[in-house]
Amino acid sequence: MPKSFTPASTGVLLALAAYAAYSIADAIVKAVGPSLSVFEIGFFTTLFSVIPALFSKPPAERWRDTFKLQRPTLVAIIALARTASALLITYSFVTIPLAEAYCLVFMIPILTAVLSVFFLGEKVSLDRWALIIVSFLGVLLVVRPGFRDLQLGHLTGFGCAVSAAISVTALRMISSEERRVTLFVLPGLATLAANAIGMAIFGFAAPGWSLLAALLISGVLGGAGYLLQIAAVAKAPVSRVAPMQYSQVIWALLFGALFFAEVPDALGLAGLGVVVAAGLANVLSDGARARLAGRWAEYRARRVNPSADDFKGPGPDPV
DSSP states (O other): OOTTOOHHHHHHHHHHHHHHHHHHHHHHHHHHTTTSOHHHHHHHHHHHHHHHHGGGSOTTOOGGGTTOOSSHHHHHHHHHHHHHHHHHHHHHHHHSOHHHHHHHHTTHHHHHHHHHHHHSOOOOOHHHHHHHHHHHHHHHHHHOBTTBOOOHHHHHHHHHHHHHHHHHHHHHHHTTTSOHHHHHHHHHHHHHHHHHHHHHHHOOOOOOHHHHHHHHHHHHHHHHHHHHHHHHHHHSOHHHHGGGGGHHHHHHHHHHHHHSOOOOOHHHHHHHHHHHHHHHHHHHHHHHHHHHHHHHHHHHHHHHSOOGGGGOOOOOOOO
16 A cells, blocks of 8 residues: 555545445435435435444444433434435425535535524634635525526525534534434434325325335435545544535536536536635635644644753754
């Protein structure tokens, strides 16, 4: 194995694989959309996603502890928000171009930053606000409200971003208190229940074997993507992993052009570029701040407790 193949680079590759798995799963959802209701798609993909995700349970946790809650109100908010985001984005994938759906999903970090100010008391710097505004302008370039007809899928995409941002914010408030099995199982059960109710109200048509196989692949890929994402964060810093999410734009453009005759116009492509550039700048600036803070802390530690090595002259040139 080459020396340059570090744990961090492994984490980046795992993240790319995770988002590729997510993108393929989303494309399958879009493909089966004309044949099945949103509730049927959501029910079966959620059910099948459990297969690989079962392996993510920490050894120290037990399934029977799932309902032993420390913060039941916030856990309920997470479950409801994740259920809503899953239902809403499924409808978006089925009804609007994949690239536009992803563009709206990429508003999650923007909305999370806004919510963190009000509910977590976090401070957002001026450059972060500027990037948030630029990202929003990029979304407007893609969607162009007032210049083209908005579909319900655009509104559900935005609703997905809002719901997911609420879920992420609540999760950050309790992630150190609740068990992972709780945060995995309860939202999944809530999503299954919501889709089952939807099927009971709006009707259920049993999918054929080919559709069932497609839903199985989509669900398993979604669960596998979750495991790959966890492994990626374990190997590499979040600042290296997070930008890989924007690789989904490439997959969306590729799948959209090859299978769904979806080719964005020049303004749409420009908007996607703005959203991706602003998002990358946002994440990379976080990494730069963390590195500077670490180096400053190290410098201060040396100043307070200097070692003999601090007073040595330069050593030999590295070979």
